[in-house]
Amino acid sequence: GAVVSQHPSWVICKSGTSVKIECRSLDFQATTMFWYRQFPKQSLMLMATSNEGSKATYEQGVEKDKFLINHASLTLSTLTVTSAHPEDSSFYICSARRTGTGSAGELFFGEGSRLTVL
């Protein structure tokens, strides 16, 4: 099966610092990856679509300068939360779609990364 791995799975940082979360497709190539955010007992909300070799597409209301996304290779996308504040504390989940499966291809999800900003 297709495996997507996120790192770190859990991070605590001080307010004002930046945190980078990695999303890797381990056994397949993913031209497109997606970043979701989940608050406790709430649904996952799509933050942005990460496209290999091009700029990410952000959903309405998501600050581009706050949540920097880089998709430098077909197997890696990174989300950097810049100048993190306590309200950025959340569970961040990435998903990846296998290259060649088209826009209707199945998504494979990472295990999520829990960010706590003190």
Added chain:
Amino acid sequence: AQSVSQHNHHVILSEAASLELGCNYSYGGTVNLFWYVQYPGQHLQLLLKYFSGDPLVKGIKGFEAEFIKSKFSFNLRKPSVQWSDTAEYFCAVNHGSGNTGKLIFGQGTTLQVKP
């Protein structure tokens, strides 16, 4: 705005009981519908999906879901649950753009199956 509503937040069943989890969505156009499951400590994984055709969809592990367009619903069912079905279940929708990445998720339902 599109929304997805899962009516049951926490369901507790005994083994062999039947399961039905409700899911309603608000979008009026063509939709693609999904159910995902997240077992404790594991990733979200796809249970089943509906794009078109037969509105009764069969998924993995004995799950099925029925798309009822007139009711804007896509309820998940299983005739007889097992302890191993204990997990969080998410309904998700995207409109007919076909981009499976742009999903709108429901709040999730925690299913606890007692042995």
